[in-house]
Amino acid sequence: DAMVIQNPRYQVTQFGKPVTLSCSQTLNHNVMYWYQQKSSQAPKLLFHYYDKDFNNEADTPDNFQSRRPNTSFCFLDIRSPGLGDAAMYLCATSREQGFGQFFGPGTRLTVL
Amino acid sequence: AQSVTQLDSHVSVSEGTPVLLRCNYSSSYSPSLFWYVQHPNKGLQLLLKYTSAATLVKGINGFEAEFKKSETSFHLTKPSAHMSDAAEYFCVVPQGSSNTGKLIFGQGTTLQVKP
Numbered sequence: 001d002a003m004v005i006q007n008p009r010y011q012v013t014q015f016g017k018p019v020t021l022s023c024s025q026t027l028n029h030n031v032m033y034w035y036q037q038k039s040s041q042a043p044k045l046l047f048h049y050y051d052k053d054f055n056n057e058a059d060t061p062d063n064f065q066s067r068r069p070n071t072s073f074c075f076l077d078i079r080s081p082g083l084g085d086a087a088m089y090l091c092a093t094s095r096e097q098g099f100g101q102f103f104g105p106g107t108r109l110t111v112l
Numbered sequence: 113a114q115s116v117t118q119l120d121s122h123v124s125v126s127e128g129t130p131v132l133l134r135c136n137y138s139s140s141y142s143p144s145l146f147w148y149v150q151h152p153n154k155g156l157q158l159l160l161k162y163t164s165a166a167t168l169v170k171g172i173n174g175f176e177a178e179f180k181k182s183e184t185s186f187h188l189t190k191p192s193a194h195m196s197d198a199a200e201y202f203c204v205v206p207q208g209s210s211n212t213g214k215l216i217f218g219q220g221t222t223l224q225v226k227p
Binding site: 004 | 155156157202214215217220
């Protein structure tokens, strides 16, 4: 089945230790998104790629970076995680901007 | 600017009774609207979407929603709740024109289903 896959599902890191979260998709969608979702809150968009074009949200901290080496894969890099970065990180894809988004299962990040 | 307001942060129903999750939207033009569901520790799943075709939209798992322009509402309903419906539900509208790709989420409604 076509889907959005996130690895790992659970990630534990130490304060200040860089971490990379992975997202892959078999949908061949042009657009990939990264969201941060804290407990009992709606997802917050961090950035998205339309093909190779990177679009950062104005309030996304510099601590968060992203890479999209090809259509299928997109990575979220957190350079120096703080305690406040503990959250669920959701990857989503869309065929084109403006269409509904398909979400992966998320990666739960814990920062010790 | 587009926005959505979910009128209830928490809804509790008994299994087998109807479900109503309320959403009002604000938009300067006729928007697309979505309902997503999120089960605990899972990603979001698209339940249904309205894209200016039929005003009554049928989704997965027996859910449906009716777009009412006069009331600026897009309420989600289901005739009979099942235990597996217990989850967080988000009403969502695309931001700006349809080309931005960004979504504006409502605050979410937690649906509790009692046996």
